[in-house]
Amino acid sequence: MLLEVRLAARRADTAEVIAAAIEAKTVLGRGHRTIAAGCGRPVSTVRGWLRAFAASAVLIGERFTGLLVRDALDAVVLWPKPAGSAGGEALSVLMAYAEGLARRFTATVSVTWIQAGIATTNGRLFCASWWAGMPNTNPPLRQALAGGKVAAAPAISL
Numbered sequence: 452m453l454l455e456v457r458l459a460a461r462r463a464d465t466a467e468v469i470a471a472a473i474e475a476k477t478v479l480g481r482g483h484r485t486i487a488a489g490c491g492r493p494v495s496t497v498r499g500w501l502r503a504f505a506a507s508a509v510l511i512g513e514r515f516t517g518l519l520v521r522d523a524l525d526a527v528v529l530w531p532k533p534a535g536s537a538g539g540e541a542l543s544v545l546m547a548y549a550e551g552l553a554r555r556f557t558a559t560v561s562v563t564w565i566q567a568g569i570a571t572t573n574g575r576l577f578c579a580s581w582w583a584g585m586p587n588t589n590p591p592l593r594q595a596l597a598g599g600k601v602a603a604a605p606a607i608s609l
């Protein structure tokens with residue numbers, strides 16, 4: 452099923468509503484009950500959004516930092532300032548990435564951090580389970596077969 456860029460996978464609410472809750476928590480420091488009352492959603496739903504984003508914040512920050520360097524022509528100019536929290540860092544990097552895309556394709560498109568995040572993650576920006584299941588890109592402990600023989604495992608010092 453194809454989703455519009457304003458929709459998040461596995462979420463009944465639009466990405467804008469979820470993003471507004473995340474911004475209220477990250478930027479304004481509001482609690483989940485206040486945010487839930489403000490957006491007219493159940494407290495448990497808003498708490499789930501905020502927990503999912505917080506659980507994935509470090510991975511989101513790392514992933515979008517790499518994408519910022521790769522996709523933004525002027526990444527140095529857009530580099531986010533330290534935010535003091537993992538959620539703040541992730542949000543800053545997402546905003547910088549969206550700005551980089553907007554600058555790169557300025558003649559054809561305007562990009563928000565929500566659209567950039569949803570499009571890049573195939574709608575799963577707000578799904579903690581998706582970030583937890585990212586592929587492992589670490590090198591293996593043992594090298595593959597080289598010339599018919601197994602290469603020696605590297606020494607590990609403790």
